[in-house]
Amino acid sequence: MNSNKAFGILRQYFDRTLSVQDDRRARQWLLSDNDREAKEEALKRIWEQAGDTAPNGEETAAYEAFLQRRDQYEDRRSNRTRFLKIIRYAAVIALPVMAAVMVWYASDACHDGIGRMQVCEVPDGTIRQITLTDGTEITLNGGSKIIYPEKFAARDSRNVFVTGEAFFNVTRDTLRPFLVHADNMSIRVLGTVFNVRAYPDERFIATTLQKGSVQLSVDDTVIVLRPNEQAFYTRSNRNIRKFAVQAKDYTQWTDGSLRFEQQPLSRIIAVLSHKFGVRFEIDASIDTEEQFTMNFTNQENLGDVLDVMTGLKKDMRYRQVNRTIIIYKEKRR
Numbered sequence: 001m002n003s004n005k006a007f008g009i010l011r012q013y014f015d016r017t018l019s020v021q022d023d024r025r026a027r028q029w030l031l032s033d034n035d036r037e038a039k040e041e042a043l044k045r046i047w048e049q050a051g052d053t054a055p056n057g058e059e060t061a062a063y064e065a066f067l068q069r070r071d072q073y074e075d076r077r078s079n080r081t082r083f084l085k086i087i088r089y090a091a092v093i094a095l096p097v098m099a100a101v102m103v104w105y106a107s108d109a110c111h112d113g114i115g116r117m118q119v120c121e122v123p124d125g126t127i128r129q130i131t132l133t134d135g136t137e138i139t140l141n142g143g144s145k146i147i148y149p150e151k152f153a154a155r156d157s158r159n160v161f162v163t164g165e166a167f168f169n170v171t172r173d174t175l176r177p178f179l180v181h182a183d184n185m186s187i188r189v190l191g192t193v194f195n196v197r198a199y200p201d202e203r204f205i206a207t208t209l210q211k212g213s214v215q216l217s218v219d220d221t222v223i224v225l226r227p228n229e230q231a232f233y234t235r236s237n238r239n240i241r242k243f244a245v246q247a248k249d250y251t252q253w254t255d256g257s258l259r260f261e262q263q264p265l266s267r268i269i270a271v272l273s274h275k276f277g278v279r280f281e282i283d284a285s286i287d288t289e290e291q292f293t294m295n296f297t298n299q300e301n302l303g304d305v306l307d308v309m310t311g312l313k314k315d316m317r318y319r320q321v322n323r324t325i326i327i328y329k330e331k332r333r
Contacts, residue, residue: 122141125277134152143164194211209226
C-alpha cells in the first residue's frame, strides 16, 4: 500500500466518516505491523497538518454555521483543539504508541473533560516516579516514556500510553478502569500492582503481575493474569503466552536492585544498558543466549556487575571505552 492510500484511510478514520465495519478494520490495521512505512508517512502528513492551526475551508464553513448553530460549532473547535494537542504529544514517541494514542482519541473512549496530554520521558541511567491525578503511582525505568492526561475524565476509562519499562500501583476505581497501552497491547485493570516492559527495540513485551489482576488484550486474544504470573508477547509472530514467575524478580529495578534468575545474556545486557546509560558491543564469538543467575543491591555499580558476570564465564572479558562496553572472548595463547 502506498502512503497516499494510507493517508486517505487514516484521514477518513479520524474524520469519523467510515462505516462501523470499516472503522473497526481501519483500527486493527493502524495498530498492526502491516504497511508500516506507508502508515508512518501518512501519520507524518497528519502530524504536519496538525501543526498548521490556520483556518481552512472547513473551519470557515463551520464559522458561518456558527451564526446559526453556536453549540455545534463550539464542539467542533473544542474537539479539533484537543486532537491537535494529543497528536503533537504522540508524535514524539514510537509509531505504534503514536498510533495507539490516535486510535484512542478517535474511539468512543475519548470524551469531553480530559485535560491536556502530558509526556514524561526518562533518560537511560535514571529512574523517575510520578503520581497521576487519580493517585496512581508510576515508576519509570531509564529509556522510558509515558503519555497521560493532565486530568482524567469524570467518566470512562483512564488511558495512558507507554514505551520502555514502568511499574504501576493503580488506584482502584470501579467506575473508571485503568488502561495501559503498549504497542498494540492493552492492559485493563481496576486497582492493582504490576510491571510492563515494552522497549521498542526489544522483540517482546512482558507484563508481570504482583498484586490484584489484569486483563491483557492483543488482537482477538484476551489473557487474565493472577499474582506471580507473567504474560510474554512476541512482536514478530504476535504470540502471547503466560507462565508462573516470582514477580519480585522483575520489579526489583524500582529500588535500584538487580536480580537475574537464569536469564540470557541478551536480556541482561538490555537491562544494564538502560540502568546505567551505556551501550554494548558484543563480539560474534559470545553466545548471547547463555544464561546467568546473579543478584545485586542498589549499592553496586556497573563495574561490580560486569566483574561478577565475566567471573562466572572464565573466557569472557570486557573493556569500557567511554560509555561503550565491549564484551569479547579472551584469546588463548
